[in-house]
Amino acid sequence: MATLTVWKFDNPTGAGEALGKLESLQKQQLIEIQDAAVVEWQPGEKEPKTRQAVSLTGAGALGGAFWGMLFGLLFFMPFFGLAVGAVLGGFAARFRDYGIDDDFIKSVRDQVTEGTSALFLLTVTGSAAVDKLQDELKGKMGSLIKSNLTNVQEAKLREAFGQENTAWRIGPRTLPPPAGASDEMRASIAETPQPDPAAMQIEPQSEAEWLAVIAQLDEGKLDMAREISKQFSVSVEHATIEGVNVYHVTPSEIDPKLEDKLFVHTHGGAFVLNGGEVCTLEAIVIAHLVKVRVLSIDYRMPPLHPAPTARTDVLSVYQHLLKTRPAGSVAMGGSSGGANLTMGLVQHLIELGIDVPGALFLGTPGADMSKTGDSYYINDSIDRNLVTYGGFVEACIRLYANGRDLKDPLVSPFYGDLHGFPPTLLITGTRDLLLSATARTHIKLRQSGVVADILVYDGTAHADYIGVIGSPESHHAFAELNAFLLRHLQ
Amino acid sequence: MATLTVWKFDNPTGAGEALGKLESLQKQQLIEIQDAAVVEWQPGEKEPKTRQAVSLTGAGALGGAFWGMLFGLLFFMPFFGLAVGAVLGGFAARFRDYGIDDDFIKSVRDQVTEGTSALFLLTVTGSAAVDKLQDELKGKMGSLIKSNLTNVQEAKLREAFGQENTAWRIGPRTLPPPAGASDEMRASIAETPQPDPAAMQIEPQSEAEWLAVIAQLDEGKLDMAREISKQFSVSVEHATIEGVNVYHVTPSEIDPKLEDKLFVHTHGGAFVLNGGEVCTLEAIVIAHLVKVRVLSIDYRMPPLHPAPTARTDVLSVYQHLLKTRPAGSVAMGGSSGGANLTMGLVQHLIELGIDVPGALFLGTPGADMSKTGDSYYINDSIDRNLVTYGGFVEACIRLYANGRDLKDPLVSPFYGDLHGFPPTLLITGTRDLLLSATARTHIKLRQSGVVADILVYDGTAHADYIGVIGSPESHHAFAELNAFLLRHLQ
Numbered sequence: 001m002a003t004l005t006v007w008k009f010d011n012p013t014g015a016g017e018a019l020g021k022l023e024s025l026q027k028q029q030l031i032e033i034q035d036a037a038v039v040e041w042q043p044g045e046k047e048p049k050t051r052q053a054v055s056l057t058g059a060g061a062l063g064g065a066f067w068g069m070l071f072g073l074l075f076f077m078p079f080f081g082l083a084v085g086a087v088l089g090g091f092a093a094r095f096r097d098y099g100i101d102d103d104f105i106k107s108v109r110d111q112v113t114e115g116t117s118a119l120f121l122l123t124v125t126g127s128a129a130v131d132k133l134q135d136e137l138k139g140k141m142g143s144l145i146k147s148n149l150t151n152v153q154e155a156k157l158r159e160a161f162g163q164e165n166t167a168w169r170i171g172p173r174t175l176p177p178p179a180g181a182s183d184e185m186r187a188s189i190a191e192t193p194q195p196d197p198a199a200m201q202i203e204p205q206s207e208a209e210w211l212a213v214i215a216q217l218d219e220g221k222l223d224m225a226r227e228i229s230k231q232f233s234v235s236v237e238h239a240t241i242e243g244v245n246v247y248h249v250t251p252s253e254i255d256p257k258l259e260d261k262l263f264v265h266t267h268g269g270a271f272v273l274n275g276g277e278v279c280t281l282e283a284i285v286i287a288h289l290v291k292v293r294v295l296s297i298d299y300r301m302p303p304l305h306p307a308p309t310a311r312t313d314v315l316s317v318y319q320h321l322l323k324t325r326p327a328g329s330v331a332m333g334g335s336s337g338g339a340n341l342t343m344g345l346v347q348h349l350i351e352l353g354i355d356v357p358g359a360l361f362l363g364t365p366g367a368d369m370s371k372t373g374d375s376y377y378i379n380d381s382i383d384r385n386l387v388t389y390g391g392f393v394e395a396c397i398r399l400y401a402n403g404r405d406l407k408d409p410l411v412s413p414f415y416g417d418l419h420g421f422p423p424t425l426l427i428t429g430t431r432d433l434l435l436s437a438t439a440r441t442h443i444k445l446r447q448s449g450v451v452a453d454i455l456v457y458d459g460t461a462h463a464d465y466i467g468v469i470g471s472p473e474s475h476h477a478f479a480e481l482n483a484f485l486l487r488h489l490q
Numbered sequence: 491m492a493t494l495t496v497w498k499f500d501n502p503t504g505a506g507e508a509l510g511k512l513e514s515l516q517k518q519q520l521i522e523i524q525d526a527a528v529v530e531w532q533p534g535e536k537e538p539k540t541r542q543a544v545s546l547t548g549a550g551a552l553g554g555a556f557w558g559m560l561f562g563l564l565f566f567m568p569f570f571g572l573a574v575g576a577v578l579g580g581f582a583a584r585f586r587d588y589g590i591d592d593d594f595i596k597s598v599r600d601q602v603t604e605g606t607s608a609l610f611l612l613t614v615t616g617s618a619a620v621d622k623l624q625d626e627l628k629g630k631m632g633s634l635i636k637s638n639l640t641n642v643q644e645a646k647l648r649e650a651f652g653q654e655n656t657a658w659r660i661g662p663r664t665l666p667p668p669a670g671a672s673d674e675m676r677a678s679i680a681e682t683p684q685p686d687p688a689a690m691q692i693e694p695q696s697e698a699e700w701l702a703v704i705a706q707l708d709e710g711k712l713d714m715a716r717e718i719s720k721q722f723s724v725s726v727e728h729a730t731i732e733g734v735n736v737y738h739v740t741p742s743e744i745d746p747k748l749e750d751k752l753f754v755h756t757h758g759g760a761f762v763l764n765g766g767e768v769c770t771l772e773a774i775v776i777a778h779l780v781k782v783r784v785l786s787i788d789y790r791m792p793p794l795h796p797a798p799t800a801r802t803d804v805l806s807v808y809q810h811l812l813k814t815r816p817a818g819s820v821a822m823g824g825s826s827g828g829a830n831l832t833m834g835l836v837q838h839l840i841e842l843g844i845d846v847p848g849a850l851f852l853g854t855p856g857a858d859m860s861k862t863g864d865s866y867y868i869n870d871s872i873d874r875n876l877v878t879y880g881g882f883v884e885a886c887i888r889l890y891a892n893g894r895d896l897k898d899p900l901v902s903p904f905y906g907d908l909h910g911f912p913p914t915l916l917i918t919g920t921r922d923l924l925l926s927a928t929a930r931t932h933i934k935l936r937q938s939g940v941v942a943d944i945l946v947y948d949g950t951a952h953a954d955y956i957g958v959i960g961s962p963e964s965h966h967a968f969a970e971l972n973a974f975l976l977r978h979l980q
Binding site for chain 1: 642656657658659660661662663664665666667668669670671673674677680684685858862863864865867868869870871872920921925926929930932933936937943944945946947948949966970
C-alpha cells in the first residue's frame with residue numbers, strides 16, 4: 001500500500017526547503033520516500049512551477065509522466081480549454097482508478113494557490129517518513145492532504161507510469177523444438193525458420209495496397225485447398241444464401257450420428273485473408289476429420305467491407321438455415337478471426353432473441369484484439385504463424401475495426417456478455433500468441449455458466465492443429481470436436 | 491528429407507581427395523552439401539582417423555557431436571569394452587531413431603576397414619550432389635552405402651545434434667504485469683521483483699546442507715499456516731495413520747453434499763519442502779474454499795527418505811482409509827510435487843488392483859520432471875515461483891529420484907499408464923513453468939479415456955492460485971474444484 005501525501009506551505013519556498021531536509025534524511029537512510037515532487041507558486045504568476053525530486057528517484061519512483069499528468073489535472077486544466085474536455089474526462093477517471101478522487105483534487109486546488117507551495121510525497125503506507133517530517137517541520141507546515149492508495153490502485157498507477165519498475169525485462173533464451181509435441185509436429189517446427197517479427201511489418205496504406213497484399217498472401221492457397229479436398233475425397237460446391245457466397249463441403253464419410261447435423265464454418269484470416277473458395281481450407285479438414293457436413297461462409301471483408309458487414313453476412317446465412325432445421329442441430333465455429341465472428345454472432349443472436357447453435361468450436365479465438373493478455377508478450381516472436389501483434393496483425397484488426405475501440409465487443413467479443421452461450425470447445429497451444437485470449441475466454445465462459453472445454457497442445461502455435469494436418473495433435477483435436485458435437489448437438 | 495551417403499574408397503586417401511573436389515563444387519554453388527566428414531584408415535593402424543569437413547559447416551550442418559557419436563558407434567565401439575555395454579544399447583537405439591539402423595551400421599563396418607577410407611555426406615534427398623560427385627569420381631570410387639532419413643528422423647537428428655539450427659534464439663522482451671489477470675493478481679505480480687534465476691542456483695552437497703537449506707526455505711511457513719487457519723476458522727489436528735504423520739483439517743463450513751466425503755491432500759514442495767505441519771498450508775485453503783474435510787499427509791521426504799518412501803507412506807494412509815469408507819467418496823490431490831505423488835499413487839493402486847479415488851485434483855502437476863515440454867524454456871525466469879528448472883528445482887528432483895532416470899514413471903508419472911484414472915481437474919497458468927506438463931497430462935488423460943478438465947489462468951505462475959489466496963483466480967479455481975467433487979464423488 002502506498003500513501004500520497006501533500007504538504008502545503010503558506011509561502012512559495014517552504015516546499016523546496018522541506019524537500020531539502022527530506023533528501024538529507026533519505027541519504028542517512030532515516031526515512032524511505034518512494035517518490036516526491038514540488039509545486040511552487042510565486043505571487044503574481046498565473047500558474048505554479050513544478051519539479052520532480054530527481055535525487056529521490058530510485059526504487060518505487062513513478063517518474064515524470066505521472067507527476068506531469070497529475071499536475072496537469074490539478075493546476076493546468078483550465079488552460080487546456082474546452083477542446084480537450086473529452087480527454088480530461090477520461091484523464092480524471094483514470095486518476096480515480098489510482099485512488100486520486102474528486103475530493104482529493106478539490107482539496108489540493110483549494111489550498112495550493114498563488115503565493116503558496118506544496119510538497120507531494122509517495123511513501124509506503126505506515127512508514128516513518130511522514131511522522132519524521134512532521135517532527136522536523138513543526139510549525140512551518142500548513143495543512144496536510146492525504147490519499148491512501150489500495151494495493152490495486154497502486155498497482156494500476158505503477159502499471160501506467162512505473163513500467164520500468166513493474167514490467168520484467170526477460171533476457172534472451174534458446175527455445176528448442178518442443179520435445180513434448182508429437183514427432184510430426186516437432187519435425188514441422190524444426191523445419192520452420194525462426195519467426196521474424198521484422199517480416200511482419202507490413203502496413204498497407206490504401207485500399208489498392210491492401211488488395212495487393214491480400215492477393216499476395218493468399219496466393220497458392222486455392223490450389224492447396226483443392227489438393228486437400230481431392231486427397232480427402234471431400235466435395236466442395238459453391239452456392240449463395242441470402243446473397244452471401246457459401247460453400248457446401250461434404251466429406252466422403254459422415255458420422256452416422258451427425259448425418260442430420262451441420263457445421264457452419266466461419267473462416268479465419270485476421271478478417272482480411274482467405275476470402276473466396278480459399279475459405280474452405282479449414283472447412284475441408286473439419287468435414288473430413290469430424291465426419292460432418294460443413295457450410296463455409298465466404299463473408300465479405302475489408303478493405304471493401306469493414307465491420308460489421310462480416311457479422312451481418314453470417315447472421316443472414318444462419319437465419320436462413322433456421323427456416324429448415326432446429327438451431328440445436330447446428331454447430332458453429334472456426335479459428336482465429338472466424339472464432340471471433342462466431343462469438344460475435346452468438347452475442348448478436350442472444351440480443352435479438354434468436355436460438356443459438358447447439359455447440360461452438362473456438363479455435364485459438366481472436367476474442368480480445370486489444371493486445372490484452374500475457375501471451376501477446378510471452379509468445380511474441382515465438383508463435384510461428386502470427387509471429388507478433390504489432391505490424392500486419394494489428395493493421396488488419398484496425399482496418400476491420402474501422403475506428404471502433406479495440407475493446408468494443410463488436411471487435412473483441414470477450415468484452416461482451418458470454419451468458420447463454422452454447423457448449424463450447426476451445427483449442428490453443430503453448431506457443432500461441434492467442435493462448436491468453438483462448439484461456440481467458442474459457443474461464444469467462446465457465447464463469448458465465450457455460451459448458452466449456454479447452455485443449456492446450458504443447459509446442460503448437462496459432463492454429464497449428466490445422467496447419468500440420470497429418471499430426472496427432474490435429475487428429476486428436478478434431479476427434480475431440482467430433483465427440484463434443486455428438487455430446488451436445490440435438 | 492535428408493540422405494546420409496557413405497562413399498567407400500579402396501585406399502586411405504581417396505575420401506580426402508573426394509572431399510577436396512566436393513568443397514570446390516560447393517564453392518562454385520554447383521552442389522549443396524549439408525554436412526560431411528571423412529574417415530581415413532591407414533594400413534597397420536588399429537583404428538581410423540576421422541575428421542569433420544569444417545569448411546562445409548554452414549546451414550544444415552549437424553556439427554562435431556553427431557559425427558563423433560556416429561563414428562564412435564561405427565568404429566570405436568569394440569574399444570569401449572563391456573563396461574559401457576548398457577550405454578551403447580541406448581546409443582544404438584537412438585541412432586535407429588535417426589534412420590541409422592543395424593543394416594547400415596553393419597554395411598559400413600564390413601566395408602570401411604583397415605587400408606580404406608570413406609566419405610560421409612549429408613544431403614537434401616534428391617539433390618544433385620550425389621549424382622555430380624558420382625560423375626566426378628567415375629572409376630575411383632568403391633561401393634556406396636545409403637540411408638534415407640524421413641522428416642521425423644531428420645528432425646530427431648537435428649534436435650539432438652543440430653541445436654544451433656533448429657532451436658530459436660528468442661531475443662529479450664518486456665513483460666508487463668498481466669492485463670488479463672484480476673486486479674488482485676496483477677497487483678501481486680507488479681509487486682514481485684523480477685524472478686532471478688541466479689538466486690535459484692542452490693545445490694546443497696550433503697545431507698546436512700540439504701537439511702539447513704530446507705529449514706531456511708521453510709522458515710515462517712508454519713506461522714503463516716496457523717495464521718491462515720485462524721483467519722478462516724479452520725481446525726487443524728495432528729494424528730498418525732499406520733505410523734505416518736497426518737493432519738485432519740476441518741473447515742468451519744462444510745458443503746452439505748460433501749459432508750461424508752474426504753479430500754486426501756498430498757502437499758507440494760519439490761519433494762523436500764513443506765514437511766511437518768507446514769504441509770497443511772494448502773490443505774487449509776482447500777478445506778475453506780472447497781468446503782470439505784481434508785486429510786493432509788506429512789509423507790517422509792529426502793534427504794532422509796528418497797523415492798519411493800513418500801509414495802509408500804501415501805499408499806499406507808490411503809489403504810487404511812478404505813477400511814472405513816468407499817474409494818469413490820475420497821478425492822485426492824495437491825499441487826506440484828504433491829500432484830506428482832497423487833498420480834504415482836493412482837498408477838500404483840491400478841497395478842495392485844486397489845480401488846482408485848473418486849476424483850483427482852492435479853494443481854500444476856510435476857508430472858514430467860525431465861525438463862521435457864515447451865514451458866520449461868518459454869517460461870524460464872518468467873515463473874515467479876519456480877523461476878527456472880536448473881539449480882534448486884533440478885537438485886530437489888535428482889535428490890528425490892535417487893539415481894533413477896528422470897523419465898522413470900516413479901519420478902515422472904506422465905510416462906506411466908494413465909488409463910483407469912478417475913475424473914481429474916488440472917490447473918495451470920500462462921506463466922507456469924509447468925504449463926506444458928499440465929497441458930500434456932490433460933491431453934494424455936483424455937487420450938486414455940479419462941474425464942479431465944484443465945483451467946489456465948492468465949498471468950499466473952506455478953501455484954499462484956494458492957499463493958494469492960484472496961484473488962478471484964484462487965476463488966474461481968477452488969469453486970471449480972468444489973463443483974468437480976460434487977459431480978464426481980460418490
